[in-house]
Amino acid sequence: MGMSSETKNEIEKVLINALRNKFANHKAEPSLMPFHARLLGEDRMALFSFIHSLNTNFGTSIFEPVAIVLAKNN
Numbered sequence: 001m002g003m004s005s006e007t008k009n010e011i012e013k014v015l016i017n018a019l020r021n022k023f024a025n026h027k028a029e030p031s032l033m034p035f036h037a038r039l040l041g042e043d044r045m046a047l048f049s050f051i052h053s054l055n056t057n058f059g060t061s062i063f064e065p066v067a068i069v070l071a072k073n074n
Contacts, residue, residue: 003070004073007069007070007072007073010069011066011069011070014062014065014066014069015062015066018057018058018061018062018065021061022053022054022057022061026050026053028046028049028050033045
C-alpha cells in the first residue's frame, strides 16, 4: 500500500519548511582552515561550509520529522 496524499503533503511541508529556514538563517562561519581556503578559494570553502551545514540540518530537521510523519500511521 502506498502513502496517502495527506502523508505526502505533511512530508512536503517538513521539507519545504526545513529548507526555507536553512536558506534564510544560514550564517557562514569564518574559515578555520587557512590552507584549504588558499588552495581551493574562499568561494569554494563557503560552498563547502553551506553543504556541510545542510547535511547536518538534514539529520536534525528533515530525517527525524519525516520519520515521525511516516510512523504516525503505524
